[in-house]
Amino acid sequence: MPAATARSRTCTRCEQPKSPEEFYPYSHGWCCDCYRAKALDRYHRLKPAAKRREGKAQTRTEKPCSDCKKTKPIEDFARNRAHRDGRDNLCKPCQKTRRQARAAEARAEMAGCGR
Template structure:
């Protein structure tokens, strides 16, 4: 950020209440009464607005010090060097008591449950398999390379089964050979009736 420079025509105002009183306008920064007296003198002065305009455009390197336009040196330094903007607040988090992690609130189900969605999924899957011990995990089904056809009772490679995305393993329940034979029988039965 560039500091505005004072135009040549604008000089320190004269004729103010502080003229010729350096002891009043350069108080000890640790003396609150002296600072308050200097500020009150500026605020009641007729040249206050002119002083404020002058000090606002004066670069920090040319600041004469003391109290000017009811501003202390510290206040003027803050104006010339504004503090860095405050850091944005940390995004809100929510604690999951099951996994012990703080997570984004969007990772929790819409219901007012305490567990995160991952913990709910894990609990539901484990509960299902605890109640149905013969059930197989979905990932196990998808990773198989061979499958048994219930019609012919033969174990065949996945390529021998038609694709069916509605099924957990993505394959038809019967092999292509049995499916085609069954389709031919149905077609023959329909044509024989006609």
């Protein structure tokens, strides 16, 4: 391995001495090539998982609500990409009830502030 000069940095991943311009400012010691390779690897690893999630969302027709515990058609649940099946855990009527309760709580709290 070549020795690092005064105007070079050593990448902590590939351990190659490179010029400071070949590093991102906040790359944790990795050169641009290693940083891009890691990002590309992560993208290709996660891409198949996203496709699996999309497939599950299309095949499911019913789902239980975590609040009222009733099994309802999938259309009664709001879309939510953060969930595995692409739908929220609460049905729309239960969400509305919770939202209204929170709003009433906030109004009561504001009324107590002397406004």
